[in-house]
Amino acid sequence: MDLKNKSISLRNIIIISFLTIIVLTILSITIFVTKTFESEFGKYVDDSNKSEVNHLINFDLNNIYKEKNWDVHLIKKLAEDSIEKGIVLEVYNKNNKLIYGILEDEKSESNEILNNIRKNMQSIEENWTPKLEQYKIGIYNENKDKVGYAQILYYKSLYYMENDIMFLNIINDFMKVISLISIGSVVLIAFIISKSISRSIENVSSKAKNMSDGKYNDKLKYNSNIKEAKELIESINKLSYKLNEQELLRKRITTDVAHELRTPLTSIQGHLDCMIDGIWEATPERLSSIREETDRLSNLVGQLKILSRYDSESNMINKSKVNLNEFIEHFIYNYEGDALFKDINITYDLEEIYISLDKEQFSQVLANLLSNAIKYTNINGKIHIKAYEDCNNVIISIKDNGVGIPKDDISFIFERFYRVDKSRDKETGGIGIGLSIVKSIIEDHNGQIFVNSEVNKGTEFVIILPNNKNNI
Ligand code: ADP
Numbered sequence: 001m002d003l004k005n006k007s008i009s010l011r012n013i014i015i016i017s018f019l020t021i022i023v024l025t026i027l028s029i030t031i032f033v034t035k036t037f038e039s040e041f042g043k044y045v046d047d048s049n050k051s052e053v054n055h056l057i058n059f060d061l062n063n064i065y066k067e068k069n070w071d072v073h074l075i076k077k078l079a080e081d082s083i084e085k086g087i088v089l090e091v092y093n094k095n096n097k098l099i100y101g102i103l104e105d106e107k108s109e110s111n112e113i114l115n116n117i118r119k120n121m122q123s124i125e126e127n128w129t130p131k132l133e134q135y136k137i138g139i140y141n142e143n144k145d146k147v148g149y150a151q152i153l154y155y156k157s158l159y160y161m162e163n164d165i166m167f168l169n170i171i172n173d174f175m176k177v178i179s180l181i182s183i184g185s186v187v188l189i190a191f192i193i194s195k196s197i198s199r200s201i202e203n204v205s206s207k208a209k210n211m212s213d214g215k216y217n218d219k220l221k222y223n224s225n226i227k228e229a230k231e232l233i234e235s236i237n238k239l240s241y242k243l244n245e246q247e248l249l250r251k252r253i254t255t256d257v258a259h260e261l262r263t264p265l266t267s268i269q270g271h272l273d274c275m276i277d278g279i280w281e282a283t284p285e286r287l288s289s290i291r292e293e294t295d296r297l298s299n300l301v302g303q304l305k306i307l308s309r310y311d312s313e314s315n316m317i318n319k320s321k322v323n324l325n326e327f328i329e330h331f332i333y334n335y336e337g338d339a340l341f342k343d344i345n346i347t348y349d350l351e352e353i354y355i356s357l358d359k360e361q362f363s364q365v366l367a368n369l370l371s372n373a374i375k376y377t378n379i380n381g382k383i384h385i386k387a388y389e390d391c392n393n394v395i396i397s398i399k400d401n402g403v404g405i406p407k408d409d410i411s412f413i414f415e416r417f418y419r420v421d422k423s424r425d426k427e428t429g430g431i432g433i434g435l436s437i438v439k440s441i442i443e444d445h446n447g448q449i450f451v452n453s454e455v456n457k458g459t460e461f462v463i464i465l466p467n468n469k470n471n472i
Contacts, residue, residue: 010201011194018190019183026179037171046158052085053152057137061150064091065139070148075100083110086117086161088132088153091139094146117159124160131156200229204236211236216244249415256417260300260431264293300431306364307416307433310440317358317444324387324394325350327359331366332385338374339383348385355394355467361441368434369398369461376459377402394467401458410451414439 056078064075070091079089079102088110090101102110121128133156139148160168203222210218219237224230271290274280332346339346373383377400386397405413405420412418419432438461442449446466453459 010198011191014194014197015187015190018186022183022186026182030175030179034172034175038168041164041168042158045160045164049085049087049154049159052082053087053135053154056082056087056089056152057135057150061137061139064150065141065147068141070099072100076105080106082152083113084161086113086154086159088114088151090151090153091148092151093148099148114155116162117155120162120165121155121157121159124165128157128159196224196226197229200224200226200233204232207236207240211240211243214247216240216247249417253417256432257300257304261297264296268293303431303433303437307437310361310364310437310444317361319356319358321354321356322359322362324353324355324396327362328366328385328387328396331363331370335370335374338371342374342377342379342381344374344377344379344381344383346383346385350385350387351389353387353389353394353467355465357445357465358441361444365438365441365463368438372434373398373400373402373459376400389467392467394465396463396465397460399458399460404455404457404459405451405453406455410453413451414449 060078064071064078070093075089075091079100082089083102083106088102090103091099093099098104118128118130121130132153135152137150137152138146139150141147200222203220207220217240219240220233222233224233268290271280271286275282275286280286328348328350332348336346370383370385377383381401383398383400385399386395388395409418409420413420414435416436417432418436439449442463442465448464450462450464451459452462
């Protein structure tokens with residue numbers, strides 16, 4: 001049998017572990033309690049047997065001879081009481097003549113009591129020796145003359161009477177019942193706990209299996225009251241949701257890219273076919289229309305190339321010290337031509353800040369954000385750029401009063417190929433990957449980017465970069 005690959009269910013592991021723990025605990029408690037109790041109880045019984053004998057010797061036997069007569073009635077009563085406690089009493093006069101002896105008077109009953117003690121004790125303790133201890137105590141009259149003696153016999157070793165053994169048995173039975181109840185409750189609790197844990201794991205595992213088959217859609221509805229299991233279920237649901245989104249995005253990217261490539265290609269093909277068939281002449285206008293479409297294609301391919309570079313895990317950041325206000329100012333200068341084309345006024349407010357960043361990659365960030373601001377701002381619009389320090393962060397804000405972004409779209413605009421309004425973006429030439437490039441670069445610089453926007457009022461992108469002066 002291949003033991004290495006043999007797996008045991010979680011439920012069995014928990015039940016077996018709980019059972020082993022409780023059985024060992026109960027066993028050790030039972031052994032400890034029983035041993036301690038038996039030894040204490042033995043001491044108590046032994047003391048009480050001895051004090052019976054002492055009482056008999058020191059008090060009771062003083063009264064059995066009075067006014068020159070033996071009180072046979074009292075002796076008989078004392079002897080009958082004593083034999084009930086396993087003590088044999090015989091009284092003789094000074095001529096060794098028996099006055100009263102329980103073994104003579106009630107022979108069979110007395111023997112039965114002594115035999116029972118022996119049998120019971122030997123059943124508890126095999127090595128118990130039924131040796132009888134014998135005491136002789138002189139009996140004196142009022143003038144202190146010896147008139148006879150009492151002979152007392154009892155077992156030398158510790159012995160229990162019938163009711164002592166009954167008491168011990170009750171305690172033992174009680175321990176057994178407690179042990180059984182504890183084991184039963186532990187099995188029940190272990191079963192409930194293990195069921196609760198294993199059901200969560202079973203559900204999550206079946207959900208994971210569905211996910212591996214590409215089924216991300218249905219949410220795992222099972223609810224657990226165990227905190228960790230609850231978190232596990234929430235995580236798998238989140239993961240499933242994310243994977244579903246990614247899957248949808250992947251499908252959309254494929255169709256979008258195919259569509260983006262096909263449109264200019266069809267147009268180019270159409271133009272060329274017409275020219276080859278002699279329907280159209282190759283006029284400079286028609287050739288420049290073909291040129292525009294090829295530009296669109298090469299722009300698309302170029303953007304995809306840039307995205308794959310920044311998207312890859314291995315994007316290397318090559319930081320150097322940058323005077324941020326000069327860097328941004330220079331950038332604004334480069335874009336002033338495009339802004340002027342739409343009569344857009346670019347203003348700025350830049351603190352003198354030195355920061356360490358990858359110049360080339362950060363240029364891409366500013367280029368994408370600034371060109372978007374110009375693209376999505378109407379004629380005569382305004383763009384304002386700010387850069388300032390706050391605590392240990394550098395904040396850069398690029399704010400326009402353009403078309404804005406609808407609320408429902410805001411959370412998606414950093415996703416690849418996400419465009420708010422496809423027809424509008426077609427006019428503006430966007431393909432929806434500029435902002436995902438921006439986000440990748442900012443995150444590679446350990447920064448964050450946020451957007452505030454309102455339709456028809458404008459949009460503000462806020463970049464927060466950590467500025468550790470020691471690293472500059
Ligand atoms: P694109 O290349 O299409 O501009 P981006 O990733 O740069 O792609 O932007 C994603 C979408 O976000 C754009 O399609 C546009 O709808 C919206 N967007 C980006 N910047 C702005 C802005 N300044 N004002 C309004 N909408 C914007």
